[in-house]
Amino acid sequence: MSGxxxxxxxxxxxxxDLSGLTPKTxxxxxxxxxxxxxxxxxAGAPTVGDLFALTGSTGERLVIAGGSDRFDFVGATLSxxxxxxxxxxxxxxxxxMTGGRLEIAGDTGPGxxxxxxxxxxxVEGSTAESTGxxxxxxxxxxxxxxxxxxxxIGPRAGDRMRRGTIIARKSFGxxxxxxxxGGTLWAGERFGDEPGIQMRRGTLISPxxxxxxxxxxxxxxxxxxxxxxxxxxxxxxxxPLAPHxxxxxxxxxxxxxxxxxxxxxxxxx
Amino acid sequence: MGGQNxxxxxxxxxxxxxxxxGMTGTGVVITADSAKxxxxxxxxxxxxxxxxxxxxxxxxxDRVLSPDETPDGRPGVRCLVFSFSPDMVAGQLKNRVGQCxxxxxGSACYNGLEAPQTIKLSTGIRYFGDGWQTAKKLGPRRFWRxxxxxxxxxxxxxxxxxxxxxxxxxxxxxxxxxxxxxxTCEAAVAAMAEVPDVITPFxxxxxxxxxxxxxxxxGVVASTNDAFCPTLRGAVQSELSADTLAVxxxxxxxxxxxxxxxxxxxxxxxVTETGPAKGVTRISAGNYGGNLGQHHYHLKDLLP
Numbered sequence: 001m002s003g004x005x006x007x008x009x010x011x012x013x014x015x016x017d018l019s020g021l022t023p024k025t026x027x028x029x030x031x032x033x034x035x036x037x038x039x040x041x042x043a044g045a046p047t048v049g050d051l052f053a054l055t056g057s058t059g060e061r062l063v064i065a066g067g068s069d070r071f072d073f074v075g076a077t078l079s080x081x082x083x084x085x086x087x088x089x090x091x092x093x094x095x096x097m098t099g100g101r102l103e104i105a106g107d108t109g110p111g112x113x114x115x116x117x118x119x120x121x122x123v124e125g126s127t128a129e130s131t132g133x134x135x136x137x138x139x140x141x142x143x144x145x146x147x148x149x150x151x152x153i154g155p156r157a158g159d160r161m162r163r164g165t166i167i168a169r170k171s172f173g174x175x176x177x178x179x180x181x182g183g184t185l186w187a188g189e190r191f192g193d194e195p196g197i198q199m200r201r202g203t204l205i206s207p208x209x210x211x212x213x214x215x216x217x218x219x220x221x222x223x224x225x226x227x228x229x230x231x232x233x234x235x236x237x238x239x240p241l242a243p244h245x246x247x248x249x250x251x252x253x254x255x256x257x258x259x260x261x262x263x264x265x266x267x268x269x
Numbered sequence: 270m271g272g273q274n275x276x277x278x279x280x281x282x283x284x285x286x287x288x289x290x291g292m293t294g295t296g297v298v299i300t301a302d303s304a305k306x307x308x309x310x311x312x313x314x315x316x317x318x319x320x321x322x323x324x325x326x327x328x329x330x331d332r333v334l335s336p337d338e339t340p341d342g343r344p345g346v347r348c349l350v351f352s353f354s355p356d357m358v359a360g361q362l363k364n365r366v367g368q369c370x371x372x373x374x375g376s377a378c379y380n381g382l383e384a385p386q387t388i389k390l391s392t393g394i395r396y397f398g399d400g401w402q403t404a405k406k407l408g409p410r411r412f413w414r415x416x417x418x419x420x421x422x423x424x425x426x427x428x429x430x431x432x433x434x435x436x437x438x439x440x441x442x443x444x445x446x447x448x449x450x451x452x453t454c455e456a457a458v459a460a461m462a463e464v465p466d467v468i469t470p471f472x473x474x475x476x477x478x479x480x481x482x483x484x485x486x487x488g489v490v491a492s493t494n495d496a497f498c499p500t501l502r503g504a505v506q507s508e509l510s511a512d513t514l515a516v517x518x519x520x521x522x523x524x525x526x527x528x529x530x531x532x533x534x535x536x537x538x539x540v541t542e543t544g545p546a547k548g549v550t551r552i553s554a555g556n557y558g559g560n561l562g563q564h565h566y567h568l569k570d571l572l573p
Contacts, residue, residue: 144406163406165407182404182406184405201403203405223420224420224421225341225343225420225421225423226405226412226414226421226423228341228342228343229340229341229405229407229412229423230405230407231342232340232341232342233340233407233408233410237408262401262403
């Protein structure tokens with residue numbers, strides 16, 4: 001697979017906007033043109049050439065060798081191809097992403113996948129708050145696609161999320177699924193306190209949780225066919241990244257009944 | 270009959286053709302907790318689906334699916350539904366899935382045809398949930414979850430549809446022994462069932478009441494095919510030789526013209542392999558002179 005590698009020369013001294021760096025947007029540009037691309041929307045902004053050494057040629061794959069928590073909006077406009085970040089990223093990575101694949105070797109800042117509509121994001125580290133959540137001025141959070149986080153996911157993940165799936169190999173922080181309107185949060189180990197607060201629709205799946213909201217009603221144990229579909233769907237789309245298939249029987253809590261929500265919290269443990 | 274008939278293994282193949290029509294077709298996958306109940310729901314849903322004229326749709330079971338082939342990993346059955354238009358297919362799906370699959374224990378119903386054009390499968394059916402129904406969208410597919418007394422009925426939002434389908438492919442089997450003829454036709458239907466994307470919508474795949482267009486009675490659109498009725502030999506212009514005791518027909522609907530041709534080939538092969546041992550003497554086909562149907566399947570082009 002052809003591809004371009006941007007090797008970080010030195011740590012950035014300010015926050016940078018990398019939303020313009022995708023395989024598709026760079027495909028028609030020469031190395032010189034790519035080097036001149038600004039990484040901020042202000043006069044005198046640093047350029048790609050200031051920060052990175054370019055090797056290889058444009059193609060389906062873009063590698064950013066060296067990460068920084070000041071790299072904001074990485075893959076935010078990704079629609080096809082693959083971006084690999086060999087390190088950490090800042091805020092709002094994959095925000096508004098519609099397709100393709102984003103691989104992040106380190107941790108991410110807040111708002112990963114906010115407004116994301118499609119594609120796959122794989123984070124080998126952990127994520128900060130509001131993963132898949134709503135961004136200021138937006139109506140909804142994540143609206144499609146899959147995020148897989150090998151570590152932990154920060155608090156308030158899936159805030160006003162509408163569609164899509166977020167999988168934490170370990171745990172979600174407090175208030176996961178707050179104001180959720182659809183989609184699925186799937187924890188390998190646990191949710192923090194008060195998951196699903198004010199959720200209207202959507203599915204929260206975990207073996208354990210912290211403090212349960214009193215406004216979730218215990219519906220007992222169920223054999224839900226939709227979980228078989230979900231397990232097979234993520235297995236087909238994620239391949240080896242997919243979590244183990246869900247058990248056939250889960251304990252279901254309905255909520256948030258404070259707002260007559262039709263959401264569900266499913267305990268697999 | 271036109272030109273020279275052909276004989277294969279003691280069975281005469283008429284130099285004629287089957288005349289078939291363009292139709293709209295779709296497929297649904299029905300699953301359940303066991304293969305038995307998936308089949309039960311499929312049989313019920315495809316019942317009373319022999320002729321689009323009287324039933325609104327022609328329906329049948331295409332094949333049994335292994336758990337690996339279904340969206341929920343349970344045993345499944347793929348059913349095909351054919352009618353005149355996408356709107357008619359949609360109406361039939363709403364009634365058939367709503368009355369026969371939703372009601373069947375443990376069942377779920379999914380899209381069974383990947384196609385650019387789609388129609389709604391869940392419309393109407395999901396409202397049985399009385400406001401408690403919820404949707405789960407996974408990738409491009411949306412699944413509705415309708416609460417029912419044994420858990421949830423899952424129904425996919427949309428199904429693919431094709432207007433390139435073909436209905437009315439057919440073979441007429443003529444014989445000197447009714448029981449032997451029926452057994453031979455059963456073997457032909459079994460051979461056709463191995464061909465993907467086709468159904469034989471009549472009871473057991475076999476029709477004993479072949480029809481012609483029109484009738485002496487006003488308002489009756491079809492009536493008995495007197496030229497192929499043995500008991501009318503001598504009274505009408507019969508197509509039957511003196512020793513023909515019975516005629517059975519196999520009607521084939523398919524999602525593509527090629528699938529119908531493949532099924533007819535499989536049927537002819539099965540009958541000619543049996544030969545006259547069970548009393549089958551001749552294979553023919555039904556047509557309307559070639560002026561009504563867009564698809565003409567000449568038997569001489571379908572020989573084994």
